[in-house]
Every structure is written in C-alpha cells, then in structure tokens.
Amino acid sequence: MRFVDLVSLILYNLGRRKGRVLLTAIGVVIGTAAVVVLVSLAVGLQKNATQSLWGINDLTSIEVYPGYQEVMAMEVKGGGGGGGIYGGDTGVKYLTPKAIEEIKVIPGVKQTIIHDYMQASMELYFGKLMSWGNIMGVDLTDLADMGLEAERGTTELTKGTVVVGSWVPQNFYNPNPRPGEEMTEPPDLLDQNLKAVLIKYTQDGQEVRRTVSLRVVGILKETRGQADGNMYMNLGEVTAFSEWSRGSRIDRNKEGYSYLIVKAEDPDVVLDVADQINALGYMANTPQSYLEGINSFFLVLQIIFGGVGAIALLVAAIGIANTMTMSILERTREIGLMKAVGATNRDVLSIFLGEAAGIGFVGGLGGVILGWGASAVLNVVALSYFASQASEGGGGLPSAAAATPAWLPLFALVFATIVGLLSGLYPALRAATLVPVNALKYE
Amino acid sequence: MDELTDNNVFMKIRELTKIYSMGESTVNALDGVSLDIQPGSFTVVMGPSGSGKSTLLYLIGGLDWPTSGSITVADDQIEKMDENALAEFRRNRVGFIFQSFNLVSSMPAEENVGFPLRFSGVPRSNRKARAQAVLAQVGLSDRTTHKPTELSGGQQQRVAIARALINDPPLILADEPTGNLDSHSGFTIMKLLADLNKAGKTVIVVTHDSRMRQFATDTIHLLDGKVVSEDEFIKATESLTQTIEEQGDQL
Ligand SMILES: Nc1ncnc2c1ncn2[C@@H]1O[C@H](COP(=O)(O)OP(=O)(O)O)[C@@H](O)[C@H]1O
Ligand SMILES: [Mg+2]
Numbered sequence: 001m002r003f004v005d006l007v008s009l010i011l012y013n014l015g016r017r018k019g020r021v022l023l024t025a026i027g028v029v030i031g032t033a034a035v036v037v038l039v040s041l042a043v044g045l046q047k048n049a050t051q052s053l054w055g056i057n058d059l060t061s062i063e064v065y066p067g068y069q070e071v072m073a074m075e076v077k078g079g080g081g082g083g084g085i086y087g088g089d090t091g092v093k094y095l096t097p098k099a100i101e102e103i104k105v106i107p108g109v110k111q112t113i114i115h116d117y118m119q120a121s122m123e124l125y126f127g128k129l130m131s132w133g134n135i136m137g138v139d140l141t142d143l144a145d146m147g148l149e150a151e152r153g154t155t156e157l158t159k160g161t162v163v164v165g166s167w168v169p170q171n172f173y174n175p176n177p178r179p180g181e182e183m184t185e186p187p188d189l190l191d192q193n194l195k196a197v198l199i200k201y202t203q204d205g206q207e208v209r210r211t212v213s214l215r216v217v218g219i220l221k222e223t224r225g226q227a228d229g230n231m232y233m234n235l236g237e238v239t240a241f242s243e244w245s246r247g248s249r250i251d252r253n254k255e256g257y258s259y260l261i262v263k264a265e266d267p268d269v270v271l272d273v274a275d276q277i278n279a280l281g282y283m284a285n286t287p288q289s290y291l292e293g294i295n296s297f298f299l300v301l302q303i304i305f306g307g308v309g310a311i312a313l314l315v316a317a318i319g320i321a322n323t324m325t326m327s328i329l330e331r332t333r334e335i336g337l338m339k340a341v342g343a344t345n346r347d348v349l350s351i352f353l354g355e356a357a358g359i360g361f362v363g364g365l366g367g368v369i370l371g372w373g374a375s376a377v378l379n380v381v382a383l384s385y386f387a388s389q390a391s392e393g394g395g396g397l398p399s400a401a402a403a404t405p406a407w408l409p410l411f412a413l414v415f416a417t418i419v420g421l422l423s424g425l426y427p428a429l430r431a432a433t434l435v436p437v438n439a440l441k442y443e
Numbered sequence: 444m445d446e447l448t449d450n451n452v453f454m455k456i457r458e459l460t461k462i463y464s465m466g467e468s469t470v471n472a473l474d475g476v477s478l479d480i481q482p483g484s485f486t487v488v489m490g491p492s493g494s495g496k497s498t499l500l501y502l503i504g505g506l507d508w509p510t511s512g513s514i515t516v517a518d519d520q521i522e523k524m525d526e527n528a529l530a531e532f533r534r535n536r537v538g539f540i541f542q543s544f545n546l547v548s549s550m551p552a553e554e555n556v557g558f559p560l561r562f563s564g565v566p567r568s569n570r571k572a573r574a575q576a577v578l579a580q581v582g583l584s585d586r587t588t589h590k591p592t593e594l595s596g597g598q599q600q601r602v603a604i605a606r607a608l609i610n611d612p613p614l615i616l617a618d619e620p621t622g623n624l625d626s627h628s629g630f631t632i633m634k635l636l637a638d639l640n641k642a643g644k645t646v647i648v649v650t651h652d653s654r655m656r657q658f659a660t661d662t663i664h665l666l667d668g669k670v671v672s673e674d675e676f677i678k679a680t681e682s683l684t685q686t687i688e689e690q691g692d693q694l
Contacts, residue, residue, distance in 0.1 A: 001561060001562050001564060002564045002566070004567075005561045005564070005567070008567075009561060016549045333545060334547060336506075336545075337545045337547070338562070339506070339530070339533070340504070340506055340533060340539045340545075341533065341534065341539070341558060341559035341562065341606070342530055342531070342533045342534020342535070342559055342562045342563065342610070343530065343534075343562045344526065344527055344530040344562070345526050345527075345530070346527075347530075347562055435506075435507060436501075436506040436507065436533075437501045437506045437507040440506070440541070440545070
C-alpha cells in the first residue's frame with residue numbers, strides 16, 4: 001500500500017465519522033492545552049527570575065568564600081594540618097592575605113574586595129526605634145568601586161560613617177509599642193546618627209557595653225541581593241570592633257576574612273576565573289552559576305508542570321482507545337472485506353494506527369491553539385495585575401507571566417499524535433490480526 | 444500420472460477438513476473433501492444450510508486455514524502460506540463475491556470497485572479509470588458515482604462483481620450471490636457470472652438456485668461436510684423434506 005493511499009484512506013475514514021472524532025479529540029485538546037499553558041507558565045517564571053538576576057547583578061562579580069569542602073577530606077585522611085596554605089589545623093582554606101594574593105594573580109582578575117562581618121553582639125538604636133544589623137567591613141573607600149549605587153546620599157565611607165542597604169531602614173521597629181499602634185514606618189536615616197551598642201561578656205560573666213555613634217551618609221539602591229541588608233563600614237573600624245569584642249587581636253593569616261568580591265576584567269572570563277578559584281579550594285559563586293542553578297530548578301518545574309498536563313492527556317488517551325475499540329467493532333465486516341480484497345495485516349494495522357494518531361493530531365492542533373490563546377489571556381490578566389501591584393510597591397515589572405517557546409507547540413503536537421498512536425495500538429493490533437472469515441461473518 | 448504436474452487441473456483439493464470447536468463440542472464443517480477444479484470451469488456447489496459450502500469457499504479463497512488437508516493452486520499450497528503470502532493471493536488471484544455484497548456504504552460505486560487497488564499500490568487516477576472500465580463491463584457505466592444505498596440489490600451485487608474483477612484474478616468465488624436478490628436480478632447475476640466464465644475465468648459458485656446449473660460445467664453436492672453423488676444427495680434431501688413434512692403434519 002502506497003503512503004499517499006494510506007493517508008488518504010485514513011483521512012477519509014476520519015472524515016466519515018467527524019462527530020465522534022471531534023468529540024474524542026476534545027479530550028486531547030484539553031490535555032494538550034494544559035501541557036502548553038503549564039509549560040509556558042514555567043518558562044515565563046524562569047524568564048522573570050533570570051531577567052531580574054541578569055538585570056541587577058554585576059556580571060563581572062564573583063563571590064568567594066572560604067573552602068570548607070577540604071575539611072571533610074582532611075578528616076577522612078585522619079590528617080590534621082595540611083600545612084602550607086591551609087590555615088591552622090582545621091584544613092579549611094581561609095581567605096588569608098596570602099590566599100588573596102594567590103587569587104589576585106589569576107589571569108582575568110581585576111580587583112578583589114575584602115568583606116568581613118563584624119564579630120560582635122550589637123543592638124542598634126534610632127530614637128525610640130530599635131534594630132539589628134549586619135555591619136560589613138569592606139576595604140574600599142567608595143562602594144561605587146564594586147558597582148553599588150546610592151539611592152540618596154553618597155557611596156563614600158569615612159571614619160564613623162556607614163552606607164546602608166535599601167532594606168535596612170525597614171528593619172527598625174518600636175520595641176515598646178503603645179496598644180493599638182500601627183506598624184512602624186521605616187525611618188529616614190539619611191544624615192542621621194545611629195547608636196550602636198556593642199556587648200561583650202568578661203570571663204566572670206560581667207556584661208560590658210560600648211556605645212558608638214554611626215552616621216548614615218548614604219542609602220543604596222535596591223540590588224535584590226545581599227547588599228540590601230548590609231550596613232557598609234570601613235574594614236579597619238569593623239576589625240577594631242571585632243577585636244574589642246573578643247578581647248584579642250585577629251590573626252588574618254590564620255582566620256582570613258568572611259568573603260571576597262572578585263571583579264573579573266570581562267563578563268566572558270567570569271566562569272573561567274570562578275573555576276580557577278574553585279580549583280584552588282575556595283568557593284566561588286557567580287551570577288552565572290546562580291543562573292545555572294535556577295535553570296535546572298525551572299527545568300524540573302517544567303517537567304512537573306508538563307507531567308500534570310500529560311495526565312490530562314492520559315485521560316484523553318483512554319478516550320481514544322475507547323473510540324478506536326468501538327470503531328473496530330462496528331467496522332469488523334469492513335476489516336474482513338479489506339483482508340478479502342488483499343489488505344495485509346500491516347495495511348490494516350497502519351490504517352487504524354493512523355486513525356488513532358489522526359485523532360491525537362487533530363486534538364493536539366486544537367490544544368496548541370487553545371493553549372496559546374490561554375497563555376496570551378493569562379499574560380494580559382497577570383500583567384495588569386502586576387502593573388497595579390508595581391505602582392503600589394515599586395520594583396521591576398515582569399515581562400510576561402507565560403512564555404511559549406517555539407519548540408513547545410511543535411513538541412505538544414508531536415506528543416499528542418504519539419499519545420493517539422499509542423492508544424490505538426491495542427485496538428489496531430486486534431483489527432490487524434482478525435481472521436478474515438470471522439470478521440466477514442461478524443454481525 | 445503424477446497429480447501435481449497435471450496441467451489440466453487448476454486447483455487440487457485433497458482430504459480437506461475444517462473442524463470448529465466451541466468449548467466441549469466440535470463441528471466437522473468439512474470432513475475430508477477432495478476435488479479437482481479444471482481451468483475455465485464453472486463449478487456450482489449445492490447443499491443444505493450448514494453443509495459446509497461457505498467454509499469450503501472461504502478455504503479456497505485463502506480467508507481461513509483448514510484443520511488438515513491441502514489446497515494446491517499452480518504449485519502453491521494455500522494452507523502453507525503465511526499472512527503476507529495469503530494477502531497477496533487474495534489480492535491478485537481470487538475475486539470474492541458475497542451474499543450480502545459487503546460494499547462500503549459511504550463510498551460511491553467507483554470507489555468501492557477501486558478499493559482493492561489501494562492495497563495493490565495503484566495510483567488514484569489509474570484506480571478511477573480501471574474502476575470505470577470494469578463497471579462498464581457489468582453494465583453500470585451510468586451509476587459510477589452512486590452510493591450503495593442509491594442502488595438496487597442487483598446493481599449492488601454487480602458493483603461487488605466489478606470489485607472482484609478489478610485485479611483481473613483467474614478465479615472468481617461467489618457465496619450465494621443471488622441469495623439476497625429477487626429471481627429476476629438473481630438471474631442477471633448468474634448470466635454475468637456465466638459471461639465471465641466464457642471470457643476465461645474459473646468460477647465457483649455456492650447457490651441454492653438450481654437455475655445456476657444450466658451454466659455449470661461441474662456440480663458438487665455437499666452433505667454434512669462431505670462430497671456426495673447427486674443420487675445420494677437427492678435421497679437425503681427427500682428424506683429431509685419428508686421428515687419436515689411429517690413434523691409439520693404432527694403440529
Ligand atoms: N466460526 C464458526 N464457529 C463454529 N462453527 C462454525 C463456524 N463457522 C461455521 N460453523 C459451522 O460449520 C458448519 C458449516 O457452516 P457453513 O460452511 O457456513 O455452512 P453453509 O455455508 O453450507 O450453510 C455449520 O454447522 C456451522 O454452524
Ligand atoms: Mg453459507
């Protein structure tokens with residue numbers, strides 16, 4: 001049997017039972033539309049997530065943390081100090097000045113910026129309001145050098161001043177609210193003095209307090225990252241506070257610093273540089289590596305969403321199998337006739353498989369169109385909702401709620417067709433293997 | 444003389460049996476049938492209902508497998524063929540005509556007639572031309588686009604005959620082709636089959652209509668799955684009619 005004849009016969013057979021074919025296809029339409037909409041939604045979410053990352057993060061930045069993986073390896077080996085660049089006896093690769101030199105000479109590295117948390121208990125006061133805070137020491141005088149921008153005020157640090165992240169004012173609250181008092185409004189901290197109370201305990205348990213005054217000279221733009229919660233201060237001053245708190249000097253050659261921001265000369269070399277830093281035993285994170293993590297998360301999301309849609313398709317598949325079984329019962333004599341006039345088992349199998357696949361295809365086509373339309377409607381609704389949210393609260397506007405990649409309709413169509421084909425497999429096999437006599441005698 | 448090299452025999456049937464088993468009970472639909480069919484012969488198969496006529500015809504047409512025995516056509520043994528070889532045999536070497544026509548009701552006459560050609564890989568345009576030619580042969584040139592429901596029973600059977608002829612097979616098998624027709628249309632069909640026979644086709648017809656015998660070169664009588672002589676056949680049918688009449692009298 002020639003392929004064109006096969007196709008024309010399949011189309012003819014589908015055409016003479018239009019009503020039933022379309023009713024059966026509705027199941028496939030719904031299933032396919034569900035796949036298209038849900039996967040579009042997952043892709044749309046991914047786009048929004050990655051867009052906000054790409055848009056805001058400086059693509060040349062690498063965050064470098066001490067290398068803790070080594071600890072386990074060293075313990076397994078039963079060895080203590082690895083000596084050399086391994087700090088102390090712990091086996092951790094600390095970010096010591098020596099380590100920083102090691103990183104600085106990696107080709108492609110432009111700059112390293114030391115970050116060190118203040119290691120002290122602290123309470124923060126502004127008038128009646130209280131807060132907590134991360135005081136972050138940096139070896140920079142201008143935060144603009146690492147890509148941070150001021151919303152108001154300056155990015156430059158001098159003695160006794162702090163530049164705070166955009167969320168820091170929101171952390172202030174009234175510890176003794178009057179009954180019925182509303183939530184505290186975030187205070188305007190610019191050019192105000194904060195009172196920081198450092199607390200330490202002597203060896204016999206005596207509490208010692210030290211109050212320092214910090215002047216807020218700048219408020220940073222929102223980065224949607226770590227910087228938003230930080231209060232930046234000169235590294236030297238922060239080190240002094242930390243040393244006061246523990247009562248002894250910090251040996252940076254042993255303990256290193258909390259983390260580094262390493263600037264690469266070019267976004268293209270960032271992953272390369274990060275790999276080399278990792279190879280040295282430190283932990284390097286880049287926006288790109290976040291992106292990879294996000295992408296794999298969303299791939300899983302797409303598969304899960306697609307799977308939910310696929311369940312709807314499975315139900316449709318049962319419908320197709322049912323319709324095909326019915327149709328083969330009704331057309332038993334016709335099958336007998338086909339065989340009597342010389343159709344091979346393969347011809348009969350192809351015809352009925354083709355009809356089942358045809359129902360899948362028709363439903364898939366409808367489902368792709370419906371799913372596409374539904375995604376578009378979803379976008380209009382969601383975007384107007386986001387727009388109203390954004391005008392209240394600020395922040396970025398997502399580009400779309402659901403994004404349908406070009407491969408998706410094609411994939412959905414092929415998938416629906418294959419589902420149809422598979423659901424027709426059993427009925428078609430039964431039709432193909434009918435003994436002609438029995439088929440012809442069937443009433 | 445070696446039977447297998449006898450060129451005067453078109454088809455050799457030897458010790459053919461077909462046993463249907465339904466649960467415990469078995470039916471010997473055919474019980475050791477041996478026949479020679481000559482090329483260009485017109486064989487009429489007669490016998491009461493249930494005597495195994497259809498079973499014989501279906502086995503000859505390669506639509507079922509015998510329980511035992513052999514059917515040899517031009518050195519090919521049908522009972523040994525696999526599915527594909529049988530399909531090829533049915534496609535090119537036999538044309539089947541049924542009592543109930545078995546036309547596809549949604550297809551016009553010419554499509555019904557051309558239907559087998561789809562499985563022989565004949566292109567669409569050729570199919571149409573050939574179907575029209577064969578329809579003309581059975582006297583239906585003016586009915587090519589009619590659907591079966593728009594045709595009389597006799598016309599439908601002529602469409603079915605045209606379909607059986609479309610691949611120009613040497614053998615025509617007809618299972619009670621006039622059974623659903625009035626006697627006039629039935630006779631037209633008989634004459635049509637006789638014409639085909641004159642044109643060189645070997646024809647085997649199962650029928651209850653004794654008018655068919657005037658065209659026959661051979662007549663075969665079947666009783667309970669066995670070939671019997673005409674005398675035996677008449678005796679058996681008479682006693683059968685008597686029994687029925689006696690039973691009728693008793694009622
Ligand atoms: N598929 C089948 N299963 C069981 N018995 C059958 C089947 N086909 C035919 N028979 C039996 O075989 C016998 C011969 O049937 P058939 O050849 O159709 O007779 P005829 O055509 O002479 O009326 C009958 O007794 C019939 O009941
Ligand atoms: Mg019969």
